[in-house]
Amino acid sequence: MGGTFDPIHHGHLVAASEVASVFELDEVIFVPTGEPWQKVKGEVSAAEHRYLMTVIATAANPQFTVSRVDIDRPGPTFTIDTLRDLRRMRPDADLFFITGADAMAQIMSWKDNDELWDLAHFVGVTRPGHVLDNRGRKDVSLLEVPAMAISSTDCRKRVAEHNPVWYLVPDGVVQYIAKYGLYVQPGTDASAGIVPVTSRTE
Numbered sequence: 001m002g003g004t005f006d007p008i009h010h011g012h013l014v015a016a017s018e019v020a021s022v023f024e025l026d027e028v029i030f031v032p033t034g035e036p037w038q039k040v041k042g043e044v045s046a047a048e049h050r051y052l053m054t055v056i057a058t059a060a061n062p063q064f065t066v067s068r069v070d071i072d073r074p075g076p077t078f079t080i081d082t083l084r085d086l087r088r089m090r091p092d093a094d095l096f097f098i099t100g101a102d103a104m105a106q107i108m109s110w111k112d113n114d115e116l117w118d119l120a121h122f123v124g125v126t127r128p129g130h131v132l133d134n135r136g137r138k139d140v141s142l143l144e145v146p147a148m149a150i151s152s153t154d155c156r157k158r159v160a161e162h163n164p165v166w167y168l169v170p171d172g173v174v175q176y177i178a179k180y181g182l183y184v185q186p187g188t189d190a191s192a193g194i195v196p197v198t199s200r201t202e
């Protein structure tokens, strides 16, 4: 499941859990984006913060893992590259790519979208406020998941307005957001105090 995860919330986790159950997946790999080119630049938190929040949110579930492929690849994040990298790492795996209804609606604007379908089986999941459609592709599965009217945008706004995000995001993520002062002033890159994992050994 790819996402900007700024921050990761229970909508992401429920969708992943439901797809894993219905499709009997062995593992769900959460792949935080490096540079999400369709989101407003400068308004996305540092990749290391988003990566660490994703690790914290998924730590308790043995089926959930987090991949750095997108944040370690320089330049804009394209799913075609994500899937090619994952295929190289897991040559024998059947790959599924989970997307919410809003992302599915944009999928024809993604880079090399005509080549995506051969690299993974796409699963579109319902999301409150969005219409789920297979974009004319019969090979895309559509799945109704428990409705979680949560968005990262709303979580960021709530933090900025000093409203609680308890129970919208996992407890550890609430604490991480407070520890690093994320989202207090929207539009600022709160990367102070965090060392990218890739730089720690340099």
Ligand SMILES: Nc1ncnc2c1ncn2[C@@H]1O[C@H](COP(=O)(O)OP(=O)(O)OP(=O)(O)O)[C@@H](O)[C@H]1O
Residues within 6 Å of the ligand: 002, 003, 004, 005, 006, 010, 011, 012, 015, 098, 099, 100, 101, 102, 103, 104, 125, 126, 127, 128, 148, 149, 150, 151, 152, 153, 154
């Ligand atoms: N509440 C939800 N229910 C189902 N799918 C979701 C939900 N929230 C996000 N998704 C899906 O998870 C993936 C990653 O989403 P993303 O990290 O952009 O979160 P977001 O809440 O949409 O963020 P933002 O509000 O910043 O746009 C996308 O495919 C998106 O459609």
Ligand SMILES: O=C(O)c1ccc[n+]([C@@H]2O[C@H](COP(=O)([O-])O)[C@@H](O)[C@H]2O)c1
Residues within 6 Å of the ligand: 001, 002, 003, 004, 005, 031, 033, 036, 037, 038, 039, 077, 078, 079, 080, 103, 109, 110, 111
């Ligand atoms: O490949 C693309 O061009 C592309 C464009 C926009 C979004 N995506 C992917 O869609 C997933 C959800 O992205 P987002 O921006 O809604 O968090 C994530 O894995 C992104 O890399 C991919």
